[in-house]
Amino acid sequence: xxxxxxxxxxxxxxxxxxxxxxxxxxxxxxxxxxxxxxxxxxxxxxxxxxxxxxxxxxxxxxxxxxxxxxxxxxxxxxxxxxxxxxxxxxxxxxxxxxxxxxxxxxxxxxxxxxxxxxxxxxxxxxxxxxxxxxxxxxxxxxxxxxxxxxxxxxxxxxxxxxxxxxxxxxxxxxxxxxxxxxxxxxxxxxxxxxxxxxxxxxxxxxxxxxxxxxxxxxxxxxxxxxxxxxxxxxxxxxxxxxxxxxxxxxxxxxxxxxxxxxxxxxxxxxxxxxxxxxxxxxxxxxxxxxxxxxxxxxxxxxxxxxxxxxxxxxxxxxxxxxxxxxxxxxxxxxxxxxxxxxxxxxxxxxxxxxxxxxxxxxxxxxxxxxxxxxxxxxxxxxxxxxxxxxxxxxxxxxxxxxxxxxxxxxxxxxxxxxxxxxxxxxxxxxxxxxxxxxxxxxxxxxxxxxxxxxxxxxxxxxxxxxxx
Amino acid sequence: xxxxxxxxxxxxxxxxxxxxxxxxxxxxxxxxxxxxxxxxxxxxxxxxxxxxxxxxxxxxxxxxxxxxxxxxxxxxxxxxxxxxxxxxxxxxxxxxxxxxxxxxxxxxxxxxxxxxxxxxxxxxxxxxxxxxxxxxxxxxxxxxxxxxxxxxxxxxxxxxxxxxxxxxxxxxxxxxxxxxxxxxxxxxxxxxxxxxxxxxxxxxxxxxxxxxxxxxxxxxxxxxxxxxxxxxxxxxxxxxxxxxxxxxxxxxxxxxxxxxxxxxxxxxxxxxxxxxxxxxxxxxxxxxxxxxxxxxxxxxxxxxxxxxxxxxxxxxxxxxxxxxxxxxxxxxxxxxxxxxxxxxxxxxxxxxxxxxxxxxxxxxxxxxxxxxxxxx
Numbered sequence: 140x141x142x143x144x145x146x147x148x149x150x151x152x153x154x155x156x157x158x159x160x161x162x163x164x165x166x167x168x169x170x171x172x173x174x175x176x177x178x179x180x181x182x183x184x185x186x187x188x189x190x191x192x193x194x195x196x197x198x199x200x201x202x203x204x205x206x207x208x209x210x211x212x213x214x215x216x217x218x219x220x221x222x223x224x225x226x227x228x229x230x231x232x233x234x235x236x237x238x239x240x241x242x243x244x245x246x247x248x249x250x251x252x253x254x255x256x257x258x259x260x261x262x263x264x265x266x267x268x269x270x271x272x273x274x275x276x277x278x279x280x281x282x283x284x285x286x287x288x289x290x291x292x293x294x295x296x297x298x299x300x301x302x303x304x305x306x307x308x309x310x311x312x313x314x315x316x317x318x319x320x321x322x323x324x325x326x327x328x329x330x331x332x333x334x335x336x337x338x339x340x341x342x343x344x345x346x347x348x349x350x351x352x353x354x355x356x357x358x359x360x361x362x363x364x365x366x367x368x369x370x371x372x373x374x375x376x377x378x379x380x381x382x383x384x385x386x387x388x389x390x391x392x393x394x395x396x397x398x399x400x401x402x403x404x405x406x407x408x409x410x411x412x413x414x415x416x417x418x419x420x421x422x423x424x425x426x427x428x429x430x431x432x433x434x435x436x437x438x439x440x441x442x443x444x445x446x447x448x449x450x451x452x453x454x455x456x457x458x459x460x461x462x463x464x465x466x467x468x469x470x471x472x473x474x475x476x477x478x479x480x481x482x483x484x485x486x487x488x489x490x491x492x493x494x495x496x497x498x499x500x501x502x503x504x505x506x507x508x509x510x511x512x513x514x515x516x517x518x519x520x521x522x523x524x525x526x527x528x529x530x531x532x533x534x535x536x537x538x539x540x541x542x543x544x545x546x547x548x549x550x551x552x553x554x555x556x557x558x559x560x561x562x563x564x565x566x567x568x569x570x571x572x573x574x575x576x577x578x579x580x581x582x583x584x585x586x587x588x589x590x591x592x593x594x595x596x597x598x599x600x601x602x603x604x605x606x607x
Numbered sequence: 608x609x610x611x612x613x614x615x616x617x618x619x620x621x622x623x624x625x626x627x628x629x630x631x632x633x634x635x636x637x638x639x640x641x642x643x644x645x646x647x648x649x650x651x652x653x654x655x656x657x658x659x660x661x662x663x664x665x666x667x668x669x670x671x672x673x674x675x676x677x678x679x680x681x682x683x684x685x686x687x688x689x690x691x692x693x694x695x696x697x698x699x700x701x702x703x704x705x706x707x708x709x710x711x712x713x714x715x716x717x718x719x720x721x722x723x724x725x726x727x728x729x730x731x732x733x734x735x736x737x738x739x740x741x742x743x744x745x746x747x748x749x750x751x752x753x754x755x756x757x758x759x760x761x762x763x764x765x766x767x768x769x770x771x772x773x774x775x776x777x778x779x780x781x782x783x784x785x786x787x788x789x790x791x792x793x794x795x796x797x798x799x800x801x802x803x804x805x806x807x808x809x810x811x812x813x814x815x816x817x818x819x820x821x822x823x824x825x826x827x828x829x830x831x832x833x834x835x836x837x838x839x840x841x842x843x844x845x846x847x848x849x850x851x852x853x854x855x856x857x858x859x860x861x862x863x864x865x866x867x868x869x870x871x872x873x874x875x876x877x878x879x880x881x882x883x884x885x886x887x888x889x890x891x892x893x894x895x896x897x898x899x900x901x902x903x904x905x906x907x908x909x910x911x912x913x914x915x916x917x918x919x920x921x922x923x924x925x926x927x928x929x930x931x932x933x934x935x936x937x938x939x940x941x942x943x944x945x946x947x948x949x950x951x952x953x954x955x956x957x958x959x960x961x962x963x964x965x966x967x968x969x970x971x972x973x974x975x976x977x978x979x980x981x982x983x
Binding site for chain 1: 661662718746749754774775778795798801802803838846886958961
């Protein structure tokens with residue numbers, strides 16, 4: 140018998156309330172408001188309700204209810220996602236794992252720690268650092284974003300150059316499927332037998348299941364650290380320098396670049412000592428043995444291609460001050476204007492030519508652009524600015540951003556290296572993948588989803604899974 | 608039986624499209640899988656490096672390109688595959704390295720082959736030619752099928768091209784030997800060394816009989832390999848300290864290769880490769896040694912090579928391997944009756960079956976070599 144939609148709505152909320160803890164179900168209009176959107180500014184919708192489970196068993200129970208009632212589910216961490224991947228779809232239940240904050244067994248010999256999905260990224264390192272370990276993937280939102288969200292987007296930041304992305308640091312996950320079934324993907328082995336399902340789940344944007352717990356691989360804290368700023372007249376000199384130091388075998392913990400617009404924008408927001416005249420700036424963090432990083436800093440100084448200023452700092456507070464401008468770049472951009480932010484990546488040798496394409500595209504569209512990025516892995520974070528509240532101007536910026544994403548793919552790179560696809564980039568997936576590639580990806584998601592109701596409308600062009 | 612020899616990925620796709628109900632085995636250089644009476648498709652004629660710009664820190668090559676050629680090419684640019692591909696035979700192909708996820712002693716410190724695999728081209732069981740990943744060092748666009756192609760052993764598709772991350776060759780390398788360390792103490796010893804900041808890229812332990820075979824000592828030996836700049840290696844070795852001797856570089860290079868390949872145990876009657884959490888490696892190796900096995904602990908405890916000359920010892924060793932939590936063992940050499948029970952975590956086998964159905968709905972690709980839950 141088909142249920143009346145309103146009856147179905149009331150029924151599902153009533154049943155969900157029974158399987159969730161006190162205050163674990165939000166249904167009021169004001170309570171739902173923060174869950175209508177995420178870090179992506181251009182889409183919002185209120186979910187039917189927000190579920191806030193605290194255990195894997197509660198996630199299983201609520202998924203069984205949603206499965207039985209045929210309700211779509213949108214997984215969410217704390218909503219720092221920048222692509223609309225956690226924006227609700229019509230009449231969905233948003234499952235926020237933000238209350239799943241328990242840190243479990245830390246194994247100092249294996250170098251692993253078990254955490255619930257809602258644990259903040261930074262909290263993992265805080266928990267294990269005194270034992271000499273830390274969790275390396277470092278999205279810029281690491282102080283607030285959750286491990287579950289990091290796994291869903293396979294996120295990473297500047298430290299990926301040295302340590303790799305999230306997928307390289309997840310040993311196993313516990314995942315709840317659409318029908319409420321749960322799977323532990325491996326027995327915390329160094330090398331699992333069979334297919335790397337853990338790796339596949341990383342970056343699947345919540346379409347295979349809801350990650351509730353994970354065993355994370357940690358890396359040793361290195362004894363010493365040193366930061367450098369190298370300013371150049373032009374961005375080409377900055378890239379020549381980063382290429383030279385990488386070729387020399389130096390693998391910094393961080394290796395970021397800023398173009399002139401980004402330098403000026405950051406300095407205006409948080410003065411950090413970046414020369415405003417610099418057309419290209421490198422910020423470098425070296426980690427290692429004291430003698431090693433001292434020697435590396437001298438080599439980098441020698442390798443620098445026509446620098447106009449070099450600053451080397453050992454003191455941690457001075458290093459924080461040097462990096463502060465870069466770390467606050469999102470705030471600096473927000474103060475300048477509304478923007479579309481990109482996260483494409485290209486082969487390193489293509490960085491200079493793709494940056495030229497970006498300036499050309501922005502110039503043609505008469506839009507301001509500021510660029511920061513990771514010079515060691517080819518990630519380009521271009522801010523394409525538009526006037527707040529001006530829809531046509533915003534659309535122009537989105538079109539320009541899509542042209543830039545296409546340029547990244549055409550250069551042999553990717554339309555997304557950190558944030559994922561979500562709602563924002565599904566229309567440009569074809570710049571990187573053929574229709575057949577996309578169809579095969581869809582087939583695999585459909586094969587793994589039990590119920591086909593998890594985070595629909597995201598990632599794939601057209602927004603529906605092949606089997607729907 | 609028929610062996611198909613496509614020279615291009617398009618030919619490869621056509622061959623697979625033309626197949627219906629037959630089962631076919633995918634081969635690289637033909638160095639590993641025994642003849643099995645099945646039709647086969649070999650990738651060994653799809654050869655050539657398709658892109659290698661050293662400053663990109665990546666290399667792209669058709670899957671039939673030999674590992675030897677890739678390594679020669681990278682060496683000329685002072686680069687290498689950091690994961691230290693194992694079992695390298697002159698005819699081993701780069702496609703097989705990806706499909707088998709073959710990683711050597713550097714694996715816990717530099718990542719596995721699957722971590723370095725950035726993208727692939729492969730042909731599904733429906734003859735679709737698919738691109739996964741990208742040529743950039745980081746990619747999170749779409750569902751990353753690269754992750755399941757790595758290590759899929761030819762069960763999901765035929766890999767026609769791969770993109771691997773590469774790294775510069777280090778300026779210096781040193782192998783430190785610590786005699787007399789018991790296997791049981793090794794995992795904690797390796798962690799202490801790792802946490803002092805030394806640039807460790809190899810941490811192994813040899814049982815007394817193995818060390819003796821390798822002309823190192825008559826007692827157990829722990830080996831630590833340090834790689835990096837000269838100053839990092841020198842200072843790192845001093846930080847580790849202890850009663851240490853250094854191996855000559857010519858001896859060290861051959862030794863690490865034989866450890867990664869598992870050939871350091873000579874050709875024993877039966878040999879296993881066991882993966883497990885590093886903290887348990889010392890205890891299991893000790894138990895195996897007490898049963899008369901020669902052992903090598905690699906991956907700072909996470910991998911054990913074990914060999915035995917006496918087939919009568921097999922039942923006790925199998926009982927030990929089958930009963931060790933978190934361990935998965937594979938028979939490397941010996942009779943089928945010595946194969947450990949292979950386990951797939953609960954639920955994973957169902958997901959694997961669904962993925963196979965999605966990528967190879969006609970069931971063309973041979974999966975018998977992947978049998979789980981049975982002695983093969």
